[in-house]
Amino acid sequence: MLDQAYSRRQFLGLAGGLASFVGLGLVGCGGAGASNAADKGSAAAESVSGEVTYDGASSFQALVEAAAEKFMDANPDVSVSGSGNGSGKGLTAVAAGTVTIGNSDVFAETKLEADQVKNLVDHEVAVVGMGPVVSKNVKVDDLSLEQLKGIFSGQITNWKEVGGDDATIVVLNRKAGSGTRATFEAAVFGDEAVDFKGDAELDKSGDVQTQMASTDNAISYLDFSHFDDSKFNAIKVEGVEPKSANVTDDSFKIWATEHMYCAKDADDATKAFLEFMLSDDVQGKLVEEQGFIPVSAMKVVKDASGKVSAK
Amino acid sequence: MASTRIHIDEARLRRVKKQDRIATGVLAAIVAIVMLIVVSMVAYILFEGISTLFQPGFLTQPARANGTQGGVLYQLFDSFYLLLITLSISVPISLGGAVFLVEYAPDGPIRDIASTAIETLSSLPSIVVGMFGFLVFSVQLGWKYSIISGAVALTMFNIPILVRVIQQALEDVPQAQRDACLAMGLTRWEATLHILIPEAMPAIVTGIVLSAGRVFGEAAALLFTSGMSSPVRLNFLSFNLSSPTCAWNVFRPGESLAVHIYKIYGEGSPEAQQIVWGTAALLMICVLLFNVVARIVGKQLARRMTAE
Amino acid sequence: MAKQLPKRDLENVGLGVTGACVALVTLVVAALIFMVAQKGLSAFLKDGVSVVEFFTGTKWDLANTAENGLPYTGALPLIVTSFAVMVLSTLIALPIAIGSAIFAVEISPKFGSKVFQPLIELLTGIPSVVFGLVGFHVVVGLMKSVFHVSTGLGILPGAIVLAVMILPTMTTLSVDGLRAVPDSYRLGSLALGYTRWQTIWHVVLKSAMPSLMTAVILGMTRAFGETLAVRMVIGGIEAMPTSLLSPASTITTTLTTSMAVYAEGSAQDDVLWALGLLLMGMSLIFILIIHLIGRKGAKARG
Numbered sequence: 001m002l003d004q005a006y007s008r009r010q011f012l013g014l015a016g017g018l019a020s021f022v023g024l025g026l027v028g029c030g031g032a033g034a035s036n037a038a039d040k041g042s043a044a045a046e047s048v049s050g051e052v053t054y055d056g057a058s059s060f061q062a063l064v065e066a067a068a069e070k071f072m073d074a075n076p077d078v079s080v081s082g083s084g085n086g087s088g089k090g091l092t093a094v095a096a097g098t099v100t101i102g103n104s105d106v107f108a109e110t111k112l113e114a115d116q117v118k119n120l121v122d123h124e125v126a127v128v129g130m131g132p133v134v135s136k137n138v139k140v141d142d143l144s145l146e147q148l149k150g151i152f153s154g155q156i157t158n159w160k161e162v163g164g165d166d167a168t169i170v171v172l173n174r175k176a177g178s179g180t181r182a183t184f185e186a187a188v189f190g191d192e193a194v195d196f197k198g199d200a201e202l203d204k205s206g207d208v209q210t211q212m213a214s215t216d217n218a219i220s221y222l223d224f225s226h227f228d229d230s231k232f233n234a235i236k237v238e239g240v241e242p243k244s245a246n247v248t249d250d251s252f253k254i255w256a257t258e259h260m261y262c263a264k265d266a267d268d269a270t271k272a273f274l275e276f277m278l279s280d281d282v283q284g285k286l287v288e289e290q291g292f293i294p295v296s297a298m299k300v301v302k303d304a305s306g307k308v309s310a311k
Numbered sequence: 312m313a314s315t316r317i318h319i320d321e322a323r324l325r326r327v328k329k330q331d332r333i334a335t336g337v338l339a340a341i342v343a344i345v346m347l348i349v350v351s352m353v354a355y356i357l358f359e360g361i362s363t364l365f366q367p368g369f370l371t372q373p374a375r376a377n378g379t380q381g382g383v384l385y386q387l388f389d390s391f392y393l394l395l396i397t398l399s400i401s402v403p404i405s406l407g408g409a410v411f412l413v414e415y416a417p418d419g420p421i422r423d424i425a426s427t428a429i430e431t432l433s434s435l436p437s438i439v440v441g442m443f444g445f446l447v448f449s450v451q452l453g454w455k456y457s458i459i460s461g462a463v464a465l466t467m468f469n470i471p472i473l474v475r476v477i478q479q480a481l482e483d484v485p486q487a488q489r490d491a492c493l494a495m496g497l498t499r500w501e502a503t504l505h506i507l508i509p510e511a512m513p514a515i516v517t518g519i520v521l522s523a524g525r526v527f528g529e530a531a532a533l534l535f536t537s538g539m540s541s542p543v544r545l546n547f548l549s550f551n552l553s554s555p556t557c558a559w560n561v562f563r564p565g566e567s568l569a570v571h572i573y574k575i576y577g578e579g580s581p582e583a584q585q586i587v588w589g590t591a592a593l594l595m596i597c598v599l600l601f602n603v604v605a606r607i608v609g610k611q612l613a614r615r616m617t618a619e
Numbered sequence: 620m621a622k623q624l625p626k627r628d629l630e631n632v633g634l635g636v637t638g639a640c641v642a643l644v645t646l647v648v649a650a651l652i653f654m655v656a657q658k659g660l661s662a663f664l665k666d667g668v669s670v671v672e673f674f675t676g677t678k679w680d681l682a683n684t685a686e687n688g689l690p691y692t693g694a695l696p697l698i699v700t701s702f703a704v705m706v707l708s709t710l711i712a713l714p715i716a717i718g719s720a721i722f723a724v725e726i727s728p729k730f731g732s733k734v735f736q737p738l739i740e741l742l743t744g745i746p747s748v749v750f751g752l753v754g755f756h757v758v759v760g761l762m763k764s765v766f767h768v769s770t771g772l773g774i775l776p777g778a779i780v781l782a783v784m785i786l787p788t789m790t791t792l793s794v795d796g797l798r799a800v801p802d803s804y805r806l807g808s809l810a811l812g813y814t815r816w817q818t819i820w821h822v823v824l825k826s827a828m829p830s831l832m833t834a835v836i837l838g839m840t841r842a843f844g845e846t847l848a849v850r851m852v853i854g855g856i857e858a859m860p861t862s863l864l865s866p867a868s869t870i871t872t873t874l875t876t877s878m879a880v881y882a883e884g885s886a887q888d889d890v891l892w893a894l895g896l897l898l899m900g901m902s903l904i905f906i907l908i909i910h911l912i913g914r915k916g917a918k919a920r921g
Contacts, residue, residue, distance in 0.1 A: 049554070051542075051555030051563065053564060061377055062376060062377070072544055076556075077554070077556065078555070078556075079543065079544060079556045081541060083538065083540040084377065085539065086880065092879060092880060092881060092882050095882060096450060096882065097455070098450065098456060099455070099456070112882065116882065168769070170769040172770075175855065175876055176681060176682035176877070176880075177682075177877070177880040195680055195683065197856045197858050199770050199856070200770050200772055200856060200866045201854070201855045201856050201857075201866075201868075201876075202855070203855075203876060204577060206575070206577055206578035206579060206583070207578070209580075210577050211770070215770060217769065218769070228579070231579065328814060330816055331815055331816040334819075334820075338718050338726060339726070341714070341715055341718035342719045342722045344715070345715060345719050345735075345739070345786065345790075346735070349738050349741060349742050352753060353745075356749065356753065404644065405640075406640075407637040407640030407641070408640040408644055410637045411637035411638055411640060415634055415637060415638070416641075425641045425644070425645050428644060428648040428649070429644060431648055431652070431902075431903065431906065432647075434902040434906050435651075435844070435899060436844025436871060437844070437846065438844070438846045438875060438895075438898070439651075439844075439895050440651075442874065443651050443654060443655060446883075467647065470644055474644075498626050498629050499630060500632065500633025503633065524744045525744070527746070528746025529746070530746065530747065530748050530847050531747075531871075531875070534875065535879055569747075569748045570748075572748045572752060573748050573847050573850075573851075576748075576752055576755060591749045591752050594748075594749060595746075598744040598745065599744060601744070602740070602741065
């Protein structure tokens, strides 16, 4: 009996070895054209393979992509790809299993049902500040939260009411699924419901950049990494400059933690990639290079209900 | 009395003739405007995109930074790969369907139901086909965002066009041919396979290539089925069909050129704008090539057949 | 006898294979209609969205919920915008399509078939995103500079882009319709002393009327269902449009941006499927109208 079991295990081991050998052979043949990349891969301690897909927030997609490039250099058998269709789409997609990672500017609790959140694992990869931006021709350079509330609820419609020229304010909003919008509205409106839609609702942060550059008298909001002084001006809020340093101690109020969610039973490749996102390779260098704040640099934390507390 | 009557007629005649001239002038102006729109649009796209198109790397490099940098190599490949799979599913089905409707279906309820179904499919907005594809293929069958999911959605979009074209081609084969076949003791199936389809081949091929042009440019049905991104790295030499980096793996996500345009048209950086216009020019040139190829192939086939 | 049997088998194989193709297509269409209807209706039956509210309510906001725990699902602004865009684009395209068809068939047939038709068919081939891209850069810019509006996005640029898109469909079908009018009609009219224009106006157009109407309706069907080109120039605000140049959102553009944002089976998701059902219903109605016109035309011809 024992003998039999042993032999079976032996057989399994042999079969496994054979299978992996065949698999390696296949990879070897397939990778003939990319031998250079394969060499690099074999240098990595343990190589994983598989497919990682993500969808979600466009605000920190650039960071994820830059990290994915590095990750794939080390793991040539992993494919990391995805798109940025808004936090809402990302969270729904990871909950439904159409992607393996959902990127979000907001906590999953705010967009999904409780029983869906239960099956997700959160990874906080960075923090980003978000601030209002105005067209180049607008002279206003500081707005209070109260004034922002007025503008984005449709109460204030002219720039002269907030100290600017006599011109109608053009409000460029993001789509309802956007995490940037959710973060901005949470900071400006608190729990109040907003049903003002503005003059346009745009799909992505990049669209806001384009529209801001070509529209006069406009106001919108973007995360710091999408600021572009050549196209529009980022303005102060309550007199505080929109700078990462001011976010770390919560003196600049509008900021969000960037979450990457995966399912509890995610595959190895996905887990390895998320580990890589939290490793020093990414947290130490890449995060700041891409205009984000490492979570470790924060002096405060924000919970799912939006409450800020000292660390 | 008589003279006045002639007088009136002349005035009327002049008026009528003037009316005729004005109408002709207005119509000529309309045609001129239409031609101006078409020519200027094509010229504008080429003008904006042609410099990017010939930039080194645009056609040979993958996209970087979410499509705002680099080239469109993978998108170009995915477009053709999607098209290939779509055609290899939709052509046999459409051919069978059209043969049934023309050669077998007795006039009656079966034919009515089938043609109504096909007509319904042809009039459905492509976004509805995309939603259905998302629900059934991507979510329920668990294919996620994948080439195969997109190709099946495109198939649904392509079948009505193809069935109609092939039906027309078969109907244009003279009835005498059919009668002659049957009189010689061939079955309908043999007659169709050996005589009617070869006879209709030029028109069928033209139709398939023309429909390929429409499939190639379709985007709305793909947004939720094949997805809005392509793997960052693809290996064209790998034939390990389960590897996510294998270009030929039908279960990997893929992004067509048309979807790529929709994805990045709003991106503000000058480089992204160049890529958008380059992609648009590329897409348009491909579609125009399909048109030209369809005509040439159709003519060649027809000539070879009549020469025989 | 021995030879006949395989022949009959062969015939059955042929019938079976081709019949299976037709059955497959029919089945898929039936499944599609059934699923869209089931998902769409569940918004009303399962989630308790009011049908009246859906068709007459003017507040569409899936992100926020009203007191009854449901999102705001007044789809009237979307329906109105969809129809406005469709009607406006048809009004722009119709005279141009029929006018150029008349020119290409009646006035200069040689130019029509050698130059004009290939050119128009070229327009058919251009993908809708490319139309949208040109609209986003050219038409929207034009709106800004002509009407001095802030964004230049809205129903009017949407209708202009769509008009160019449906032009080839309508023109090609109109050309076919006019060509189908027998020459004897024209000759008879000209022999009676009518001018060319009178012949066109009183004789040719009248007898081609059913096919011209079919051309118009097929153009409208395309305009109603077009998605991405419209999305790129309309602004995407789901509210009642206040003018032709205020940003708005059609049924299709709302679907592109909101689909897959909400979890499957949620009230929000179901309401979006209800929009899909509405789109499907409209295209079925369009088909029905075309059939009715065809039948009427057949009857008129005897």
